Amino acid sequence: MEPIIHMENVNKWFGALHVLKGINLDVAKGEVVVIIGPSGSGKSTLIRTVNRLEEIQKGRIVVDGIELNRDVRNIDAVRKEVGMVFQSFNLFPHMTVLENITLAPRIVRKWPREKAEKIAMELLERVGIADQAEKYPAQLSGGQQQRVAIARALAMQPKIMLFDEPTSALDPEMVGEVLDAMKELAKSGMTMLVVTHEMGFAREVADRVIFMDMGEIIEEGEPDQVFSNPRHERTQAFLGRILH
Amino acid sequence: MRAAVWLKENLFNGWFNSLLTVATAWFLYVTLRGILHWAFTEARWFVVPENMRLLMVGSLPPDQVWRLWTVAVLVLFVSGLVYASRTGARVPRWMWVGALLLFAAVFPTVFPATRAFLLLTLLALPTGMALGARVTDRWAKAAIAAALAVVIGLLWGNTERLGGFSLTVLLTVLASVLAFPLGLLLALGRTGKWPVFRTLSILYIELIRGVPLITVLFLAYYMVPLFLPASWRVPTLFSIVVGFSMFAAAYLAEYVRGGIQGVPKGQYEAAWALGLSGSQSARYIILPQAIRSVIPALIGQLIAIFKDTSLVYILGLFDLLFMAITVTRNPKYLGTEREILLFIALIYFVGAALMSYASRRIERAMGLGTR
Numbered sequence A: 001m002e003p004i005i006h007m008e009n010v011n012k013w014f015g016a017l018h019v020l021k022g023i024n025l026d027v028a029k030g031e032v033v034v035i036i037g038p039s040g041s042g043k044s045t046l047i048r049t050v051n052r053l054e055e056i057q058k059g060r061i062v063v064d065g066i067e068l069n070r071d072v073r074n075i076d077a078v079r080k081e082v083g084m085v086f087q088s089f090n091l092f093p094h095m096t097v098l099e100n101i102t103l104a105p106r107i108v109r110k111w112p113r114e115k116a117e118k119i120a121m122e123l124l125e126r127v128g129i130a131d132q133a134e135k136y137p138a139q140l141s142g143g144q145q146q147r148v149a150i151a152r153a154l155a156m157q158p159k160i161m162l163f164d165e166p167t168s169a170l171d172p173e174m175v176g177e178v179l180d181a182m183k184e185l186a187k188s189g190m191t192m193l194v195v196t197h198e199m200g201f202a203r204e205v206a207d208r209v210i211f212m213d214m215g216e217i218i219e220e221g222e223p224d225q226v227f228s229n230p231r232h233e234r235t236q237a238f239l240g241r242i243l244h
Numbered sequence B: 001m002r003a004a005v006w007l008k009e010n011l012f013n014g015w016f017n018s019l020l021t022v023a024t025a026w027f028l029y030v031t032l033r034g035i036l037h038w039a040f041t042e043a044r045w046f047v048v049p050e051n052m053r054l055l056m057v058g059s060l061p062p063d064q065v066w067r068l069w070t071v072a073v074l075v076l077f078v079s080g081l082v083y084a085s086r087t088g089a090r091v092p093r094w095m096w097v098g099a100l101l102l103f104a105a106v107f108p109t110v111f112p113a114t115r116a117f118l119l120l121t122l123l124a125l126p127t128g129m130a131l132g133a134r135v136t137d138r139w140a141k142a143a144i145a146a147a148l149a150v151v152i153g154l155l156w157g158n159t160e161r162l163g164g165f166s167l168t169v170l171l172t173v174l175a176s177v178l179a180f181p182l183g184l185l186l187a188l189g190r191t192g193k194w195p196v197f198r199t200l201s202i203l204y205i206e207l208i209r210g211v212p213l214i215t216v217l218f219l220a221y222y223m224v225p226l227f228l229p230a231s232w233r234v235p236t237l238f239s240i241v242v243g244f245s246m247f248a249a250a251y252l253a254e255y256v257r258g259g260i261q262g263v264p265k266g267q268y269e270a271a272w273a274l275g276l277s278g279s280q281s282a283r284y285i286i287l288p289q290a291i292r293s294v295i296p297a298l299i300g301q302l303i304a305i306f307k308d309t310s311l312v313y314i315l316g317l318f319d320l321l322f323m324a325i326t327v328t329r330n331p332k333y334l335g336t337e338r339e340i341l342l343f344i345a346l347i348y349f350v351g352a353a354l355m356s357y358a359s360r361r362i363e364r365a366m367g368l369g370t371r
Helices: A043-050 A072-081 A097-107 A113-126 A142-154 A172-187 A199-205 A223-228 A233-242 B002-010 B015-042 B052-057 B062-087 B093-109 B112-132 B137-155 B164-191 B195-209 B213-227 B236-262 B265-273 B278-293 B295-315 B320-329 B337-366
Strands: A005-014 A017-027 A032-036 A058-063 A082-085 A160-164 A191-195 A208-213 A216-221
Touching: A005 A043, A017 A043, A017 A216, A032 A043, A032 A199, A043 A058, A043 A160, A043 A191, A072 A082, A082 A142, A082 B265, A097 A113, A097 A142, A097 B278, A113 A142, A142 A172, A172 A191, A172 A199, A199 A223, A208 A223, A208 A233, A216 A223, A216 A233, B052 B164, B052 B320, B052 B337, B062 B112, B062 B137, B062 B164, B093 B112, B164 B195, B164 B236, B164 B278, B164 B295, B164 B320, B195 B236, B213 B236, B213 B295, B236 B278, B236 B295, B265 B278, B278 B295, B295 B320, B295 B337, B320 B337
Parallel strands: A032 A191, A032 A208, A082 A160, A160 A191
Antiparallel strands: A005 A017, A005 A058, A208 A216
């Protein structure tokens, strides 16, 4: 089957710093891929290239059959199909929860207000905070804000969801509620690319785990294999540092 | 008893503070004695009511004053309409009551012909707000456009003899309304990614900010007619409004740019990731946050325009300050400069204070529910 994300020899530099060194990666439709690795390994940069928040200097990325190049129309088309959840939520502080979620469907997808609000309420129901629709982001807890951010991304009915360390800015007691929402999403068949330090989540939900270090994919495989029986010594060292 | 305690705690706690209090009281007494004595015994305050008409509308013929009233009604009505349609605000009861009370208070002092206009003007704002809650954004925008067209139509060709406070207000409102969109455009241009647009914006902003206001006004006075057909007689007022708007826009642009740069990068990324285009992100995400954060500076600029309109008498327009000076040239009112200047200073102060108060209200309304 044609992969929904196809990356071929992807290279990126920040000035002289070579942050992505020839990444090759194919993601199948419905697959949940978790990317782990030490900070500075390029894993966030990698998923940010999928919706072109980061430009690449060499290589090729094709998302859902659309070639990501300098063509603005292609970039817009890809961004419509790819939802993203950020570490720092990035909700719009001047809008209510409901306005946050309905904005993009209304002005990008041109849905009428009623349709957008109906779907927004269904999504809020799904992530368990329908009663917060009229509040402003600043009135919510971190976990609630991140669930709103998930609902906001889903409202565009994307085919792919990117998660950039979605639980790293949360208080420990709120991590669970966000992970639950993500697990439920994974079960529903969404294609997901997740950068996270939550190894329990990776073990339980991931179809594939990718270990990155210094801008390269060092090792990849099923979660059981990568976690219980890592082949590469850098993977072993990393897992040794963070498990327990 | 309580007063004595307060005095002791605040003014006489310790020998040094007691000494300071006594010295200050003596200083105030010496300086204010003369002023108070003058204000209550010598000042000829009657000069103000006797020249109120001149101070308010200048030498506009009485049969033309209806134009001004209509403009006032329209502006207040549309302001209320737009404000209420944006915020969904209800009309507070004190606004109706206040309007009627004010009418009753002023009723005996005005000409019979102006009473109806006065009542309409006072009721325009609450009526506009009452209707505003029921109209959509699109209708509010249409109302702004229509009102602007009517206002220009009413004033075009009838401004030569307009003067006094109404001219000051008219200049302020027109310049503000025109400067704001131009300022936004320049701010977007300067922060945007199109090199040509950015260079032009920077050039414009820095040029205007490097030239004194009075020079910009003179330039506008002489140069605006060059851009229009030679057969048009361009009213001075029009050129001046163009000059003021161009000047204020450069400053507004810099304030808004500050606001834009204060919006976190994550807001752009969230907007782009949702598929919003550059202009959609600017309109729905970036500008609303940027403007909210610089409201005090924006209103400050409008207050500056309001006060700086006193410069226009150099170009032959008879604003509030000029009318005041004119009155004192009348042999009948020789030597009343103090009274009349104090009065117009009070008008400027009240106007500026009202705008400043509005700024705090707007800030609070926009900051609601966010931190």
